[in-house]
Amino acid sequence: MRKLAAIVDLIRAAIDRHGGGWAGVRSVAARSLRVVRALGWSGFAQRIRASRQAEPRAATSPDAISFPTASQLSQLELSLGIMIHVFYADLLDELANDVAHVPVPFVLMVSVIDEQTRIAALSRFGKIPNVQTLHVRVVPNRGRDIAPFLLTFREEVLALDLICHIHTKKSLYSGSEQGKWRRYLIDALLGSNDRVAWILGMFQAMPRLGMVYPESFISMPLWAHTWLSNSGPARELGTRLGVGINPMAYLDYPAGSMFWARTDALRPLYELKLPLDAFPEEQGQTDGTTQHVVERMLGLIVRHQGMVLGVIPADGTATLRSEGERNWMTYFTAPLAHKVRFAAIDAKIVSFDLFDTLVTRPFLHPSGARDYLAHLVEKKFGLMDFATLRSRAETMARIKHGRDVDCTIIYDTMANTAELRGISVADLRELELDTEKRLLKPRATLIDSIRELAHSDKRIVAVSDMYFSTDELRRVLPPVVSDTLQKIHVSCENGWRKDTAEAWRHLPKIENVPTGQWLHVGDNEHSDVQLPLAMGFIHPVHALRSSSLLDVVPALRSLRPKSGQPDRWQDQLWLGLVANHFNELADGHPTTFGQPLAIEEPETLGYTVMGPLVLDYVIWLARLTLDSGAGRILFLSREGYLLQRAFQRLQMASPHLGVIQARYLLVSRRGVNTPALRTIEDLAGIFSAPYTGSLENLLNVRLGARITAVATKHLGRPFVATEVFLPQMSTRIIDWLRPLAATILDIAREERDLYMKYWEAQAGEGSVIVADIGYAGTIQTQLSKLTGHTLGGAYFAAKQAMDQVQVNDGWARARFFDERRGDPSESPVMKFHLMLEAILTSPDGQFSHFESGSGTPLPVHFPNAVNTSKWNMIERIQAGAQQFIDDVCNVTGAETADLAFDSIHVQEPLRCIGTGLWQLGKWAEALRVEDNYTGRGEVITASGHKA
Secondary structure, eight states, rough: HHHHHHHHHHHHHHHHTTTTTTGGGGGGHHHHHHHHHHHHHHHHHHHHHHHHHHHHOOOTTEEETOOOOOGOOOOOOOEEEEEEEOOOGGGGEEEEEEEETSSOOEEEEEEEHHHHHHHHHHHHHTTTTTTEEEEEEEOOSSSSTTHHOOOIIIIHTTTSSSEEEEEEOOGGGGOOOOOHHHHHHHHHHHHHHHHHHHHHHHHHHOTTTHHHHHHHTTTTTTTGGGGGGGHHHHHOOOOOOOOOTTOOOOEEEOSSEEEEEEEEHHHHHOOOOOOOOSSSSOOOOOSSHHHHHHHHHHHHHHHHHTTTTEEEEETSSOOBOEEEEEOGGGGGGOOOHHHHHEEEEETEEEEEOTTTTTTOOOOSSHHHHHHHHHHHHHHHHHHSSSHHHHHHHHHHHHHTTTSSOOOHHHHHHHHGGGTTTTHHHHHHHHHHHHHHHHOEEEEEEHHHHHHHHHHHHHHHEEEESSSSSSHHHHHHOOHHTTTSSSEEEEEEOOOOTTTTHHHHHHHHHTTTOOGGGEEESSSSSIIIIHHHHHTTTOOEEEEOOHHHHHHHOOOGGGOOOOOSSSSOOHHHHHHHHHHHHHHHHHHHHHHGGGSSSOOHHHHHHIIIIIIHHHHHHHHHHHHHHHHHHHHOEEEEEETTHHHHHHHHHHHOOOGGGGSSSEEEEOOHHHHHHHHTTSSSGGGHHHSSSEEEEHHHHHHHHOOHHHHHHHHHHHHOOOHHHHHEEEEHHHHHHHHHGGGHHHHHHHHHHHHHHHHHHHHHHOOOSSSSSEEEEESSHHHHHHHHHOOOOOOHHHHHHGGGGGGGGGGGOOEEEEEEEEGGGHHHHTTTTHHHHHHHHHHHSSSSSSSEEEEETTEEEOOOOOOOOOOHHHHHHHHHHHHHHHHHHHHHHHHHHGGGGGGOOOOGGGGGGHHHTTTTSEOOOGGGGGOEETTTTTOOEEEEEETSOOO
16 A cells, blocks of 8 residues: 555656646656665655655656655545456466456456356455455356446446456457467556556546557557447447447557446446446447447546546557557558559459549548538528538438439429429529549549459449439549449448448459459448448458548647537638648658658648648638738748748639738838838837847847948947847947937938839839738837838737837738737747748848939848758748649638638647657758847748757
């Protein structure tokens, strides 16, 4: 008990130091065990007592320990039990040795299938020292280990706080005894006194920890982490439990049904009071039974109770993850084309699923495409809630005909609904077909595979559970897909669905090919992989669908819409395009999918990170411009270089935005500082920003070379070489320059006259909005002083200092972060602004000022242009961003300007880059930002580190 309390103390200390997050407890157990081994338990206890007398301190070495106050320390207050189902009596000794590792008193519950085993269990388990109470009961061979857990020991389990569930797993149906699987699971849960103490300590220290279990055993394929044959009964059970079931989702659950759990986390299961006959009689079933459904629902139930899962890594490290790995790396072992080529060696026929396998839509889920179609129907026909009407008509038609039905039957059924009010169902059907044809894109890797297979005289067909007939599919599929398919077997015509196995029973006879010579390729884990595999087909090739990539790859999981976020088709659009892009990489270059995720090409950074962010910004900017009545946008150099091009693409897609004039404005803080000077006191604003460095450099970067030369001549070169500090020395520096006021203001007047000529040509008449990344609005403020114009500002981000733009009634708005409205400071746009600045640049150096050239202002730039090789990298990033914008515009056309993405979620890819979750290649060395304005003169990498 004393040892266990010490572990609890350590875990609580880590949570106290790290805010209770998972990151704070990752290494605590390992560290504590190292200290225990080094000091022994008595020495460890002495350190605990000493620590209770001291203030908490930060850990300075791997074995250093800090503790919360004494009031936060306590003994283990959780009652616990272990429930074991013993089907194989020969494992009694093994399991007895395992449960003997529990270092505190516990209740032991054992279910057995015959009297002989009951007697042996009483004898063997009765010798374990810490067994407080022993129950051994004979149970029917029904429901395997789950039924005894829920039914036989229901009252005993509910009387406890914690329960550990294990059983004599052999899984002989797999063809061989799975002893390694059993030992892997039990060792992670009960492998030693230290292991059990750590787990119990975690439950004591974290009240929201609902379940602890090991990561899936390595033999479990990725696709087995889905509902497979269990989705139907899971929906029924989920309805009774109030737990929603997504049949396409990847699941976190204790595969093998061994775990530690808080009984409150599983209480809803016990409250169902399932009868024994809810579990089928034992017939060697491998899936689809109540016990299989319950096993997969355990994680969902825990989370539904407001608790978290703790998944032990596969290497057994004493750490917990809140979401499982699910053996995801097993999918990314080879390019998809290589998998198909290898699997098809002995195949005479190769079949492919269609949607999400051979063709993709630009939306994350089919619901996004359906809702987008409903949007088009409402816009064109004024019909509300088309998605619901169509779904209802399809259900009614299927019930009436007793099978899958095609579009013609669905729309004929819909014609009888009152809501259509005379709307032509033929026109609705045409809109659906035309929209599908416009949206569908081929999955390039598999199309290449089909061409290769066709050259080897293999028959190529498609098999789909679908409401489109063959003729309709030939119409909507891209020609490159349709032309390669020798036959399309579709359920709405033949009545055989894949997900009921009927298609797999009948089609080999139709095609006259034995199952052992038939290879299928598809994305659905149940109908395309599990069922044909179970029926003797060549091991199918799993072609992961794009949406599942966000479930499967840990580095992409944060892209999933957060719980409670509206499931809007607009957000499904940008997420779908990003997921499709990553899936194309996964198909061809799976080795990039590791920890962290490797972004090997600049275009990928542009497409997945900058594209959604920039498009969302320019759409918002367009709306803001129209609403404000402004007729012109001036994109400030250099950050406006890509933004202007993005806006022009938006204008081409949305012609009504043609009323807005969008131009690129040569400007910089230096470029407006000097022209805006009208008195020597105006220097106070210019010198208010922080600076450390020589006076000479300060004058050069903020006022220009001419004023620097005048000051050097007057003050002397040694003097201007002295170091100055701003804003502390602002008044003193102004006093040094005061004797030069007339000369400085003459230079300012000359620059002002030239800049105003340029300004009038660019800004014209009427209201103007300046567009930029933002922060403090210094350029907008100086421009307003210089030109006398009332200016609006549209920015990525605004800090409190942005209020200075109110000169001449100016105003400013920010899309992603605005400190003035209390936005959280961890906004990725603000936190990783250097990344944005490095990408949103131009091939020219920073603008300095204008010089006169035959009456025309000639721009002068600082000699800091990006060199050719680095610009080529940046240009490729920007090209990727523009390709993303084009892809969105190709879907939504003139309505692109009406889109509105979730402004918080669309920043998530930037956060993934900034935090290193996605790792950039060596080419990212081109992403650097110079910082001369503050005097440091450093080149700063996009990650914020000094180069």
